[in-house]
Amino acid sequence: MKIILATQNEGKVRELRDLIADEEIEVVSLRDLPESEEVEENGETFAENAAIKARAAVQRTGLIALADDSGLEVDALKGAPGVFSARFAGEPKDDERNNEKLLELLETIPEDKRTARFRCALVIAAPNGEEYLTEGRVEGKILRQPRGTDGFGYDPLFLVPELGRTLAELTLTEKNNLSHRAQAFRKAIPILKDLKAEHP
Numbered sequence: 029m030k031i032i033l034a035t036q037n038e039g040k041v042r043e044l045r046d047l048i049a050d051e052e053i054e055v056v057s058l059r060d061l062p063e064s065e066e067v068e069e070n071g072e073t074f075a076e077n078a079a080i081k082a083r084a085a086v087q088r089t090g091l092i093a094l095a096d097d098s099g100l101e102v103d104a105l106k107g108a109p110g111v112f113s114a115r116f117a118g119e120p121k122d123d124e125r126n127n128e129k130l131l132e133l134l135e136t137i138p139e140d141k142r143t144a145r146f147r148c149a150l151v152i153a154a155p156n157g158e159e160y161l162t163e164g165r166v167e168g169k170i171l172r173q174p175r176g177t178d179g180f181g182y183d184p185l186f187l188v189p190e191l192g193r194t195l196a197e198l199t200l201t202e203k204n205n206l207s208h209r210a211q212a213f214r215k216a217i218p219i220l221k222d223l224k225a226e227h228p
């Protein structure tokens with residue numbers, strides 16, 4: 029079976045490829061296809077946006093498509109940036125500027141109120157129109173300065189309290205043991221196995 033990872037995000041492709049490696053499924057991503065038009069992620073929830081991306085990819089390629097929509101919810105910001113995480117500091121999307129904006133907004137917020145979580149909605153869309161949704165999340169705290177160089181996005185600011193390390197201080201394997209994306213993906217494995225039986 030061959031599936032398409034419906035994402036342009038290099039960090040996500042790296043993580044999802046690693047997660048899927050054991051499943052004997054051939055994988056391509058939007059990054060392997062010639063220049064694609066960006067689909068408008070105009071849903072109000074992660075789940076809606078993941079479905080929009082998965083549908084667009086299955087229509088374009090005819091392959092089973094797996095899309096991730098994810099983001100950071102900061103309690104002191106009433107859940108922002110949420111579905112706007114990628115473009116928090118405006119267009120074009122820029123991880124560094126997003127992190128700077130987040131730190132500025134949280135400047136006066138004390139340690140115990142810096143709680144946050146990453147959420148991920150993962151949608152698998154099949155060519156016959158069937159769709160499946162799984163979700164995952166990881167709880168943490170926003171630091172006052174970045175730590176670590178792995179991962180992407182807000183990872184250097186996101187402390188996993190149980191480990192005392194940020195997501196950017198974890199190896200790919202370690203992040204894939206606990207992240208929001210990994211949790212959503214693990215729930216999707218049985219679905220992928222069923223699809224594989226139907227589309228050998």
Ligand SMILES: O=c1[nH]c(=O)c2ncn([C@@H]3O[C@H](COP(=O)(O)OP(=O)(O)OP(=O)(O)O)[C@@H](O)[C@H]3O)c2[nH]1
Binds near residue numbers: 069113146
């Ligand atoms: O530090 C982070 N570690 C993560 O593990 C993570 N997962 C998501 N995010 C943030 O949320 C946006 C998703 O937005 P998003 O789902 O629309 O993805 P995207 O626009 O980057 O790519 P695409 O999949 O849409 O092509 C990303 O850009 C990041 O800012 C993360 N940040």
Ligand SMILES: [Mg+2]
Binds near residue numbers: 069114
């Ligand atoms: Mg996006």
